[in-house]
Amino acid sequence: MSLEAWYIDSSDEDQRKPHRLQPNQPVSLEELRKLGVCHWKLNADIYETDPELERLRKDQGYSYMDIITIHKDTLPNYEDKLKMFFEEHLHLDDEIRYILDGHAYFDIRDKEDRWIRISVSKGDLITLPAGIYHRFTMDETNFTKAMRLFVGEPVWKACNRPADHFDIRQKYVASLQGS
Ligand SMILES: CSCCC(=O)/C(O)=C/O
Numbered sequence: 795m796s797l798e799a800w801y802i803d804s805s806d807e808d809q810r811k812p813h814r815l816q817p818n819q820p821v822s823l824e825e826l827r828k829l830g831v832c833h834w835k836l837n838a839d840i841y842e843t844d845p846e847l848e849r850l851r852k853d854q855g856y857s858y859m860d861i862i863t864i865h866k867d868t869l870p871n872y873e874d875k876l877k878m879f880f881e882e883h884l885h886l887d888d889e890i891r892y893i894l895d896g897h898a899y900f901d902i903r904d905k906e907d908r909w910i911r912i913s914v915s916k917g918d919l920i921t922l923p924a925g926i927y928h929r930f931t932m933d934e935t936n937f938t939k940a941m942r943l944f945v946g947e948p949v950w951k952a953c954n955r956p957a958d959h960f961d962i963r964q965k966y967v968a969s970l971q972g973s
C-alpha cells in the first residue's frame with residue numbers, strides 16, 4: 795500500500811490535526827521520491843523475525859537500530875521532545891524510521907519550500923534524505939512506536955533552520971536540480 799501525503803495549510807491550530815487544504819491537494823509517491831523520500835511497506839507484526847526487514851537492513855547497511863515509543867507515559871520529557879521534533883530541522887544523515895505501531899506525521903519541504911504532510915502508520919518504513927528540511931508530529935491518536943535505523947553509529951544531532959550553510963544542505967539542494 796502507498797503512503798498518503800498532502801500539502802498543508804499554514805494555520806497555527808493544533809499541529810496534530812491533518813491541516814489539509816480545501817480541496818485536498820495530494821502528493822504522490824513519485825513526487826515524494828523526487829524529493830528523495832523512500833518508502834517500504836513491511837509486516838510490522840513480525841518485525842523481530844522478518845526476513846524482508848533483515849534483507850533491507852543488509853542491503854542498505856542499516857546496522858544500528860533501537861525502538862522508541864512515543865507516548866506521554868513512556869517517553870521521558872515527552873512534551874519537550876515533541877516540541878523539539880516539531881522544530882523545522884535537517885540532519886547530516888538520512889532519517890530512517892520504521893513504524894511498528896500507531897500513527898504519526900512527517901512534514902517535509904518541497905522544492906518551492908511548501909510543507910507536505912506524510913501520514914505514516916504501522917508497517918511504513920520511510921527514509922528522509924540527509925539535508926531535507928522536515929519536522930515530526932504525533933497525530934490525534936497520540937501514540938507511535940517506531941524503530942530508528944542508522945548506517946553505523948547513530949548521530950542524533952538536529953540542525954534547526956536556518957542550516958543552509960551545511961554542505962549536506964547544499965548537496966541535497968543540488969540533487970533536486972533536474973528532478
Ligand atoms: C519517529 S522518531 C521521532 C522523530 C525523530 O526522531 C525526528 O528526527 C524527527 O524529525
Ligand SMILES: [Fe+2]
Nearest residue numbers: 883885889952
Ligand atoms: Fe528529524
